[in-house]
Amino acid sequence: MLPSTLEAVLYAVIVIAGWTFCTWIYNVFFHPLARFPGPKLAGMTQFWKGWRYLIAQDHIPKLFELHKQYGNVVRVGPNELHFSDPAAYGELYHPNRRWKKDPTLYESMTEGAGSWNLLDYPSAKKRREVLLSHFSRKSILDLQHVVQEHMDILCDVFTDHINTTGKSVDLTHAMKCFSIDTITSVCFAKPINATWSPDFKSPMVLAMDRALIILESMVYFRWLRWVVSKLPPSVMLALTKNLEGYNEIRQAFSRQIESILADPSVLSSAPHPIIYHSLLTDGKAYSGKTSITGSMSFNDLSEEAFILVFAGTDTSSNTITTGAIHCVENKDVYQTLKEELRGAWPNLAERPSYEMLEKLPYLTAVIKESLRLSHGVVSPPARIVPMGGAVVSGYAIPEGTIVGMSSCFVHYNESIFPEARTFKPERWLGPQAKDLEPYLVAFSKGSRNCVGMNLGYCELYIAFANLFRRYDLEFDGVSTADLKWVDMYVPLHVGPDMRVFARPVSS
Numbered sequence: 001m002l003p004s005t006l007e008a009v010l011y012a013v014i015v016i017a018g019w020t021f022c023t024w025i026y027n028v029f030f031h032p033l034a035r036f037p038g039p040k041l042a043g044m045t046q047f048w049k050g051w052r053y054l055i056a057q058d059h060i061p062k063l064f065e066l067h068k069q070y071g072n073v074v075r076v077g078p079n080e081l082h083f084s085d086p087a088a089y090g091e092l093y094h095p096n097r098r099w100k101k102d103p104t105l106y107e108s109m110t111e112g113a114g115s116w117n118l119l120d121y122p123s124a125k126k127r128r129e130v131l132l133s134h135f136s137r138k139s140i141l142d143l144q145h146v147v148q149e150h151m152d153i154l155c156d157v158f159t160d161h162i163n164t165t166g167k168s169v170d171l172t173h174a175m176k177c178f179s180i181d182t183i184t185s186v187c188f189a190k191p192i193n194a195t196w197s198p199d200f201k202s203p204m205v206l207a208m209d210r211a212l213i214i215l216e217s218m219v220y221f222r223w224l225r226w227v228v229s230k231l232p233p234s235v236m237l238a239l240t241k242n243l244e245g246y247n248e249i250r251q252a253f254s255r256q257i258e259s260i261l262a263d264p265s266v267l268s269s270a271p272h273p274i275i276y277h278s279l280l281t282d283g284k285a286y287s288g289k290t291s292i293t294g295s296m297s298f299n300d301l302s303e304e305a306f307i308l309v310f311a312g313t314d315t316s317s318n319t320i321t322t323g324a325i326h327c328v329e330n331k332d333v334y335q336t337l338k339e340e341l342r343g344a345w346p347n348l349a350e351r352p353s354y355e356m357l358e359k360l361p362y363l364t365a366v367i368k369e370s371l372r373l374s375h376g377v378v379s380p381p382a383r384i385v386p387m388g389g390a391v392v393s394g395y396a397i398p399e400g401t402i403v404g405m406s407s408c409f410v411h412y413n414e415s416i417f418p419e420a421r422t423f424k425p426e427r428w429l430g431p432q433a434k435d436l437e438p439y440l441v442a443f444s445k446g447s448r449n450c451v452g453m454n455l456g457y458c459e460l461y462i463a464f465a466n467l468f469r470r471y472d473l474e475f476d477g478v479s480t481a482d483l484k485w486v487d488m489y490v491p492l493h494v495g496p497d498m499r500v501f502a503r504p505v506s507s
């Protein structure tokens with residue numbers, strides 16, 4: 001009676017449904033991780049986690065709930081465990097434990113081999129060495145004027161804005177613009193000039209927020225990635241009108257790479273060392289040499305450029321905005337910070353150096369506390385237990401298991417940071433403060449920690465010093481209670497933007 005194709009489809013559906021059902025049964029009762037506690041649904045299918053990220057958007061609060069119920073280790077996916085003891089963080093991300101990154105997260109939205117998505121340590125190590133020398137402390141000290149120049153541009157816009165309109169500024173987006181202009185300047189000597197966008201609503205910055213949600217979706221729907229990669233660019237553009245800025249910047253980077261590959265001598269006209277001096281001259285630091293050794297493909301270069309912009313924008317700007325808002329709200333912190341800065345930087349016209357700012361104890365405490373409460377990356381950086389298995393936090397974990405721990409569980413731990421949810425720079429001062437250092441994990445730890453840490457710190461010092469020395473800051477209708485975020489790998493802010501009145505001080 002049934003046409004044979006329909007019959008075939010029917011059988012296929014039955015087979016797939018049966019197979020899925022058997023997988024669930026296997027996962028819950030017979031999987032090597034079946035002995036670990038956690039929600040049954042999470043053990044059954046990875047869509048439990050997908051649901052938490054994309055639909056319920058309560059991933060981190062849910063993890064806190066689960067650890068309260070089940071203890072230090074929770075099975076959060078068929079093949080995945082999450083830990084909560086701060087000591088476990090040090091074990092998972094130990095410099096000697098060079099575990100592979102989990103491809104479902106790190107390859108979810110990438111087109112070439114970049115430092116962030118090179119999965120195994122030996123291949124990542126080579127790239128990291130080149131970048132680490134490019135972003136070394138010494139290089140950043142030499143490039144600090146670039147950071148200060150972008151801060152000055154931002155301050156000009158702030159001052160002009162209050163003078164002409166009398167209104168508040170959107171600090172959330174302003175800092176994103178500052179970070180993206182700084183990173184594109186430092187890496188490519190080509191700032192995208194986001195800071196000049198009306199009300200700081202740069203199309204690129206807006207597109208990056210949307211891209212985060214797409215990245216998280218691709219983790220669960222890998223076929224989506226395949227579909228997207230097959231679409232002609234024109235269709236892509238029409239479908240994703242809101243990713244306009246994203247495509248634009250990707251193309252701008254590609255054009256720069258093309259022009260350098262076509263004529264390496266253009267490198268010598270750059271005003272300061274850019275990443276291609278390091279990436280294209282076999283890891284040698286800038287020396288005017290421009291021999292192209294070609295160990296990286298065009299796609300790899302373009303991917304690396306993109307990763308640096310992504311990794312260096314939301315992370316820094318989120319730390320500045322979060323920290324600044326807490327300083328504005330807490331009058332004691334605000335006054336202490338301003339006094340320290342006024343003392344160390346008496347003449348407004350003479351910009352202090354980064355080295356000098358670094359030595360200021362209260363500013364340093366404010367920056368550490370800002371990093372603690374903004375977390376860097378909030379998703380658990382997923383790693384794969386190598387052959388032979390491993391012991392983590394006293395548990396024997398089978399090989400191939402995905403393990404991770406969100407930095408929030410270190411930063412919010414009450415035994416390490418009493419009143420953990422409160423902004424208290426004082427905790428970083430005094431003799432016991434040294435003991436807290438290992439628990440500041442905003443840049444992560446170990447073999448895959450942040451390669452841009454020196455630049456990150458430089459941006460933080462220059463931003464906090466300039467904002468609080470050059471302006472009187474006051475809230476406009478918001479407070480720290482409005483600082484709400486969801487886990488989209490980095491914290492994606494879902495509350496209202498942080499608006500402040502920024503009134504320039506006269507001296």
Ligand code: HEM
Pocket residue numbers: 115116117124128135183307308311312313315316319375376377381382441442443444447448449450451452453455456457
């Ligand atoms: C306050 C600023 C920053 C914070 C809090 C931060 C935080 C982090 C964290 C937590 C990771 C580890 C992510 C993971 O394992 O999944 C990371 C990796 C990375 N960061 Fe940063 N970052 C900051 C600024 C920057 C800047 C300015 C750059 C660019 C120069 C940068 C480039 C990178 C790269 C390339 C990686 C990947 C390293 C690897 O996988 O081996 N970051 N960052």
Ligand SMILES: *[C@@H]1O[C@H](CO)[C@@H](O)[C@H](O)[C@H]1NC(C)=O
Pocket residue numbers: 159160163
């Ligand atoms: C802004 O206004 C203040 C005082 O009203 C003035 O001193 C300052 O020069 C003005 N700045 C700019 C950039 O217009």
Ligand SMILES: *[C@@H]1O[C@H](CO)[C@@H](O)[C@H](O)[C@H]1NC(C)=O
Pocket residue numbers: 190191192193
């Ligand atoms: C940014 O501004 C600078 C200086 O005005 C200019 O040279 C550069 O072309 C601008 N970049 C872009 C991407 O518009």
Ligand SMILES: *[C@@H]1O[C@H](CO)[C@@H](O)[C@H](O)[C@H]1NC(C)=O
Pocket residue numbers: 084085086087413414415416
């Ligand atoms: C906080 O850290 C301590 C050890 O430093 C640990 O015993 C405790 O379980 C942690 N608290 C939570 C809620 O994970």
